[in-house]
Amino acid sequence: MIGGPRMLPLDLPQIFFNSIITGSIFMLAAIGLSLSYSLSRFPNFTHAEYITLGGYLAYLLSEQLGIPLYIAFALSFLGSGLLSLASYTVVFKPLQDRGSPMIYLMVASIGLGLVVRHIIQQVWGASPLTIRVVWPRWTLGSITVTGLYIYLIAVTIVTAITLHMLLTRTIIGKCIRASSDNVELAFSSGINVSSISRFVWFIGGGLAGLSGFFMVAIANAIPLLGWRLLIPAFAVTILGGVGNFYGALIASYVIGVAENFSVIGLTALNLPTDLKMMVSFFVIVLVLLVKPEGIFTTFGGGSRA
Numbered sequence: 001m002i003g004g005p006r007m008l009p010l011d012l013p014q015i016f017f018n019s020i021i022t023g024s025i026f027m028l029a030a031i032g033l034s035l036s037y038s039l040s041r042f043p044n045f046t047h048a049e050y051i052t053l054g055g056y057l058a059y060l061l062s063e064q065l066g067i068p069l070y071i072a073f074a075l076s077f078l079g080s081g082l083l084s085l086a087s088y089t090v091v092f093k094p095l096q097d098r099g100s101p102m103i104y105l106m107v108a109s110i111g112l113g114l115v116v117r118h119i120i121q122q123v124w125g126a127s128p129l130t131i132r133v134v135w136p137r138w139t140l141g142s143i144t145v146t147g148l149y150i151y152l153i154a155v156t157i158v159t160a161i162t163l164h165m166l167l168t169r170t171i172i173g174k175c176i177r178a179s180s181d182n183v184e185l186a187f188s189s190g191i192n193v194s195s196i197s198r199f200v201w202f203i204g205g206g207l208a209g210l211s212g213f214f215m216v217a218i219a220n221a222i223p224l225l226g227w228r229l230l231i232p233a234f235a236v237t238i239l240g241g242v243g244n245f246y247g248a249l250i251a252s253y254v255i256g257v258a259e260n261f262s263v264i265g266l267t268a269l270n271l272p273t274d275l276k277m278m279v280s281f282f283v284i285v286l287v288l289l290v291k292p293e294g295i296f297t298t299f300g301g302g303s304r305a
Contacts, residue, residue, distance in 0.1 A: 030251075042109070160249060
């Protein structure tokens, strides 16, 4: 029987700091999904398994093989990036070349995701796995900070700056933006859209793998790890505007704040905190009804990427 609501003390500094951590993970998970969606024009549900693979590679390399964590970090990016690139090259690109409609591509992504997930489960089992690393911990006023959180925030800042520089200062970045705005026009202008797509899928899959790396470092690895982040990643993509890098940056932290405050409300109502996933579902439905192009599209400076 569910009891009545109870008042909880609100530690706002800690809640907002936790929201930064949550938003940083959402950003890593969502950026690649947003950019690949804008180029390939279908929702890729296999993206969840890129996240999961990155987490399990972190466990394999760090916990089972004893490889230093910073090397495991790089190899998690590489492994998930290669899986993403392979899935695009072997499955999705041939389907697109045959003129397959979006629903076929979406179903193919669900099927491929199931295959990858069951392979992961056969290799590592279904039980939760944990990386046993003791991180330094500090208390700053009412905020508790760990070395892992600092590492995550630093990676997110470096990623955001690097992608900004890539998209605005390099030829390949301008090609990504052009292809994201109009694939047909980019192709007719001489841009090798296939190569651009492969690059974006690799980078996007690698960033998804890093989000899985941090999820496992913070909590544990389970076969459904990627699905914990996929719905928030779709919410970020839709809220920020498909293919809008800057919109996705803002939306990641908006969803992060909303989820963390929802946990407070659910706890006060004696409801399971897993229901925080409803926040992402609510955002997806609301934005699709009110402004399907995304709330934060104006932050892209007129460019989708």
